[in-house]
Amino acid sequence: MIHILVVEDEPSLCQLLVNNLGFEGYSVEAVGDGVPALSAHTxxxxxxxxxxLMLPQLDGFEVLRTLRERKDEVPVxxxxxxxxxxxxxxxxxxxADDYLVKPFSVLELMARVKAILRRTRPVDRPARLRSGPFQFDLPRLEARRDGKTLELTPREFRLLEILISHAGRTHSRKELLQLAWEPDARPSARTVDVHIANLRRKLGEELGSPWITTVGGEGYRWITPVEPDPGAGPGGAAERG
Structure with a gap:
């Protein structure tokens, strides 16, 4: 399993990072300063x-400098x-392998993490999935129905990715807010409902069976089985349940 070390001293942002990375299936460890970061990595x-970069005692520049002086090429x-x-x-x-300025979009953060890992690690799960008439290309943020591309916003695709990555599991509105929005965005549960409604419309639920079901009082669930697309190529793992 891919292991990611988060070094962040702001509690809410640290929790956001841990939640999103953990949801993607990564093993995550979090520390709040540079010295424990080097110890944890060792x-x-x-x-x-x-x-x-801005840490209480040993800042990010010094952590990075120390790693590279040790000839440690861990992606940063x-x-x-x-x-x-x-x-x-x-x-x-x-x-450093990449640089992201705060405040940042959680969507962009996850895209950059995945891009770095694609360059430095073998793929742990398929890049492309299928479910019923749908095909999903996760790195490209693309969804197609019967070969026709669906016009989804990045936020809609993120919600879709969360749902299909754990098909059959109910995701509460609170969980969806934590995983698909930034902590300073302050969206409401109603915001999730509106985005899900738009997503359902774009998926074409009015044409037949629903793909996203509402679990009364709890949240939403993708109910159609999801599996690797046969065209995903070697290196893909089975879908995580």
Whole structure:
């Protein structure tokens, strides 16, 4: 299992990262400063480090510098509120693989994490899935019905990805809010309902059987079995339930 180390001292953002990465099936460990980050990585080597720059004691630049001085090429995604060009250049020059400025979209964060892991790790699950008449290309954020591309927004696709990744499981509105929205977005449960309604319309539920069912008082569930697309190529694992 891919192991990701999150180094972030802001509790709500740290929890957001842990929730989203854990939902994707990664093993996640979180620490709040640079020294315990280096210790944690030594104790259990990470496949990716998501690293905040502004930390209480040992900052992200020094953590990254220490790793590279040790000839450790672990992939590093920097997160920071410091978006100046000099900071970006410094981080990349020290050997960071990518750089994301706060506040950021959780959708973009997950896309960047997956892009780094595609470059550095073999695929742990298929990039393409199918369910009933639908085909899903996860890296491309594309969904098709009977070969016809569906015009989904990134947020709608994220909700769809959450549902199909655990087909048959009920996802509460609160869980969907935590996994598909940023912590400072402050959406309501009604926001989830509106997006699900739009998603259902675009999936074409009016044409036949429902794909997303509402579980009274709880949330939503994708009810059609999901399996790897035969065209996904080698290296894909079976769908996680």
């Amino acid at each position: 104790a259990r080597r990470a496949d990716l480090i998501v690293l905040d 995604l920097l997160l920071t509120a410091r978006g100046e060009e000099t900071d970006r250049v410094k981080g990349l020059s020290l050997g």
